[in-house]
Amino acid sequence: MTVLIIFLILISAALITYAVGSFFVRFSVERKPRDPDKFIPESERNSDKSSKSERLKKNREEQERRVSAFHEKVPAEHPELITPDGLTLRSSYYRNDGSHLYVILVHGYTGSRKEMQSLSSVYHSWGFNVLTPDNRAHGESDGKYIGMGWLDKDDIELWMKWIVETDRDAEIVIHGISMGGATVMMVAGDNPSNLSAVVEDCGYTSVWDIFSDELRSLFHLPSFPVLYMCSFVLKLKAGYSAREASSIRQLEKAQSPMLFIHGSDDHFVRTSMLDENFAAKTHGDKERLLVEGAAHAESEALSPEVYYGTVKSFLKRHLSGELTGDV
Numbered sequence: 001m002t003v004l005i006i007f008l009i010l011i012s013a014a015l016i017t018y019a020v021g022s023f024f025v026r027f028s029v030e031r032k033p034r035d036p037d038k039f040i041p042e043s044e045r046n047s048d049k050s051s052k053s054e055r056l057k058k059n060r061e062e063q064e065r066r067v068s069a070f071h072e073k074v075p076a077e078h079p080e081l082i083t084p085d086g087l088t089l090r091s092s093y094y095r096n097d098g099s100h101l102y103v104i105l106v107h108g109y110t111g112s113r114k115e116m117q118s119l120s121s122v123y124h125s126w127g128f129n130v131l132t133p134d135n136r137a138h139g140e141s142d143g144k145y146i147g148m149g150w151l152d153k154d155d156i157e158l159w160m161k162w163i164v165e166t167d168r169d170a171e172i173v174i175h176g177i178s179m180g181g182a183t184v185m186m187v188a189g190d191n192p193s194n195l196s197a198v199v200e201d202c203g204y205t206s207v208w209d210i211f212s213d214e215l216r217s218l219f220h221l222p223s224f225p226v227l228y229m230c231s232f233v234l235k236l237k238a239g240y241s242a243r244e245a246s247s248i249r250q251l252e253k254a255q256s257p258m259l260f261i262h263g264s265d266d267h268f269v270r271t272s273m274l275d276e277n278f279a280a281k282t283h284g285d286k287e288r289l290l291v292e293g294a295a296h297a298e299s300e301a302l303s304p305e306v307y308y309g310t311v312k313s314f315l316k317r318h319l320s321g322e323l324t325g326d327v
Contacts, residue, residue, distance in 0.1 A: 025230055025233045025234050025237060025238070028146075028211065028214070029137075029145050029146040029148060029234065029237075029238055030137075030144060030145060030146070031137040031138075031143065031144055031145070031146065032110045032146075052293060052302070055302065056298065056301055056302060059301050059302070059304055060301055062304075063118040063301065063304075066118065066121050066122075067117045067118055067120075067121050069121075070117070070120065070121035070124065070125075071117075074094050074095075074124060075094075076092045076093065076094060077092070077093040077094075077095065078090065078091065078092060078093070079091050079093050079131075079162065081155075081158050081159065081162060083136070083154075083155060083158065087136055087141065087142040087143050088141065088142045089133055089134065089135075089136065089141045089142070089155055089158075089159075090133070090134050090139070090140040090141050091113065091131055091132060091133040091134065091159070092113055092120075092131075092132045093129070093130070093131050093132075094120060094124050094129065094130040094131075095129055096124060096127055096128060096129045096130075099127050099128065099129055099321065100167060100169045100170055100171055100321055101126075101127055101128045101129065101170075101171050101173070101319060101321040101323075102128060102129045102130075102131065102163050102167075102170050102171065102172045102173070103123045103128045103129075103130055103131070103172070103173040103174070103175055104131045104132075104133065104156060104159055104160070104163075104172065104173070104174045104175070105119050105120060105123070105130065105131070105132045105175050105176070105180075106133070106135070106152070106156060106174065106175070106176035106177070106180030106181075106183045106184055107132075107134075107135065107138070107139075107176075107177065107179075107180050108176075108177050108178030108179045108180050108181075108297060109146065109148075109178055109179040110138065110146075111138065111139075111178075112134050112138055112139030112140075113132035113133060113134050113139055114139070115177075116132045116177075117132075118300065118301075119175065119300070120132055122308055122325070123175075125324070125325035126312065126315075126323045126324055126325045127321065127322065127323055127324045127325070128173070129163075131159060131163070133155070133156070133159055135147065135152050135155065135179075135180075135183075136151060136152065136155060145237060145238035145239075146179075146238075147183075147238075147240075148179060148182070148207045148210075148240075148245055149179055149180075149182035149183040149185075149186050149203075149207070149245060149247070150186060150207065150240045150244065150245035151238070151239070151240060152179075152183040152186075153183055153186040153187045153190065153250075156174060156183060156184070156187050157187060157190065157192050160172055160174075160192055160194060160195065163194070164193065164194050170194050171194070171196040171319050171320065171321055172194045172195055172196055173196060173197045173198070173199065173315060173319070174187055174188075174195065174198050174199070175198075175199040175200075175201070175311075176199075176200055176201065176203065177201040177202060177203075177297050178201070178202050178203065178204075178269060178296065178297050179203070179204075180201075180203070181200035181201045181202050181203025181204075181261075181269075182200075182203035182204050182207075182247050183203075184198050184199070184200050184203070185198070185200050185203050185247040185250055185251055185254070185258075185277065186245070186246075186247055186250045187250075188250060188251065188254035188255075188256050188258060189249070189250025189251060189252070189253040189254045190250070190253075191253065191254065191255050191256070195256050196256065196257075196318060196319055197256060197257045197258070197259070197314070197315055197318045197319065198254075198256050198257070198258040198259070199258075199259045199261065199311055199314070199315075200258065200259070200260055200261065200277070201261040201262070201297070201299060201300070202261065202262050202263060202266055202269050202274075202296055202297055202299070203247060203269065203273075203277065204247065204269045204273055205246070205247050205248050205273045205276050205277055205280075206242070206243070206245060206246040206247055206248060206249075207240075207242040207243075207245035207246070208227065208231070208242040208243050208245075208246070209273070210269065211227055211230065211242055212227055213270065215227060227242065230242065231243060247277060247280075248276065248277065248280045249280075251277060251280035251281040252280055252281070252282065253283075254281055254283060254284065255283050255284045256284055257284055257285040257286070257287075257314070257317075257318040258281055258284070258285070258286050258287075259286075259287050259288070259289065259310070259311065259314045260274055260277055260278050260286065260287070260288040260289070261288070261289045261290075261291065261299055261307070261310075262274035262288075262289075262290055262291070262294075262299070263290075263291050263293070263294025263295055263296065263297075263298060263299050263302070264290055264291065264292050264293060264294060265293055265294060265295045266294070266295055266296045267295070267296070268295075268296040269296060271290070274288065274290065285317075285318070287310075287314055289306070289307070289310045291303050291306065291307065
């Protein structure tokens, strides 16, 4: 009888853990219906009138004016790709005739390419052909499960191949924010051809680490046993586990020059992940920028002069093509 009771307790615990793990997978990686136009960075969710909020408001108004002028001047094309697992990925492409410089801008979790328009306008002014894809399960692209960077890295490499097929002399930069930052770090570890430089902004160290942080902060749950079951369910449903989706392990193999950016007040992808990611890259040139006072995904909006000045200076050292523009 005692053995039977113990067996039933263990089975019940396993079923409960599986249910919790399944819920967290649905919560975290199933496609979200969020309106990408309503993205609000962490510190802007408050309506206070602090000097920082006023500064952000002023800078975002300037961004909107620049983006509006950009769209009036530069027509968008809309290339599509089919992934090996049958998904259609959609994008916007802003051509810069005569240039062999290309940038792929990778948006964050539950976002879309619409969030990358400020970066698009600046890179185009520097002389780049600009490609902004919607990640799988985001925006107008197909997909049920969010790739958290791991599935997306293969999709970004497909876009890189699309570029090289039309321009063998392409110098490609990949620049990602948040989940997009994790994506470009993961791409870098595969060392694809024609990858000239990488800019990652507030990307996490691994899916395991970011999920572990969210389990604690949102649900007050420990990693064991919930995250272990979550990773198992994630592998079954989405095709990858939380442990294998690691920026750190990819960075250990990465050869391309890389700029790491993070905000000092980032409490979502904690700022300490900047140190961990930076230390993991031991091959090739690397540089880091810590933007004082910036919360998650707001470094560009809070300090655009520092942000773009650092990015442009970094790229000038690693690209043979000339960068134009004054931003």
